[in-house]
Amino acid sequence: MAERQRRTPRQARAESTIDAILDATFQLLEADGATRLTTNHIAERAGVSIGTLYQYFGGKQDILAAVAQRRAAAVRDAIAQTLIDRPEIGSVRAIVRALMNGVEGSPATRQVLFDALFRQSQDGMLAHHHQAFLASIAGRARLEIALTNESAFVLTHAVIGLLRAAAAEPDLGLDPALLEDELVRMMEAYVAALATA
Known part of the structure; x- marks a missing residue:
């Protein structure tokens, strides 16, 4: 039925x-x-x-997915606006910070919301956010790099995947400020490599 x-x-x-x-x-x-x-x-x-x-x-899982989607959409829109307003490489920290702070709450809450969002990826929800992000910056952001579908995928998913892993492993005691520095270092290196490719 x-x-x-x-x-x-x-x-x-x-x-x-x-x-x-x-x-x-x-x-x-x-x-x-x-x-x-x-x-x-x-x-x-x-x-x-x-x-x-x-x-x-x-049911409960649908509600959790809706909470996660709403927060993901707000983060996505903030990042798109950052790229439109500040397309230079220096905006990487602002983007990483938006990703780190966009899913609010305790580590346990963030883990639940990340899991709910990733469960929905089977229904194409992450692909939807990826495409919505690209559509929101198309023709509006003057980027210093050319984004292919693959490089945009890496840029939009690498930090999210690592933040999900960090939320799943709170016993590691990762310092948020130092983690931010490492994520910025990784993304700036990737963006710099794209700029010279």
């Missing part, structure tokens, strides 16, 4: 309900962690009925 089609919010009230559900999910993740997160707790914290929650989401 096919799953019932979820409602798409069309009015400000529906958008407000979605926002409340996503905000409540993030708050509960931070307070109690993923193992204690339930749709009943989310609905209660959001101030909506469980039936209302299920009008928009199929």
Whole structure:
């Protein structure tokens, strides 16, 4: 039996309900962690009925994916704007910083959200973000390098993959400032290599 089609919010009230559900999910993740997160707790914290929650989401994983998508889209848009405003190589640090700080919360929360986003990659969500990023800078960013589809893929996924790994291994005790320096070093070297290719 096919799953019932979820409602798409069309009015400000529906958008407000979605926002409340996503905000409540993030708050509960931070307070109690993923193992204690339930749709009943989310609905209660959001101030909506469980039936209302299920009008928009199929379950907890769908809600987590929506939280992750919303945060990923905000980061993607911030990075695109950085490249449009400051296309020089010096903007690499601003981009790395946006990626590091874009997924807020504790290491455990970030890991849950990274996992939710990567689970959605099977549905083409990461490809969607990649294409949306390229479309948003096309003709607007005057880059010092020529981006191929492959080099753009490396630029948009290398840091994300490493940040996901760092979130998965909090016991390593990685210093955020030093990790930022290393990520910037890696990306600047890659961008410099692209510029001379």
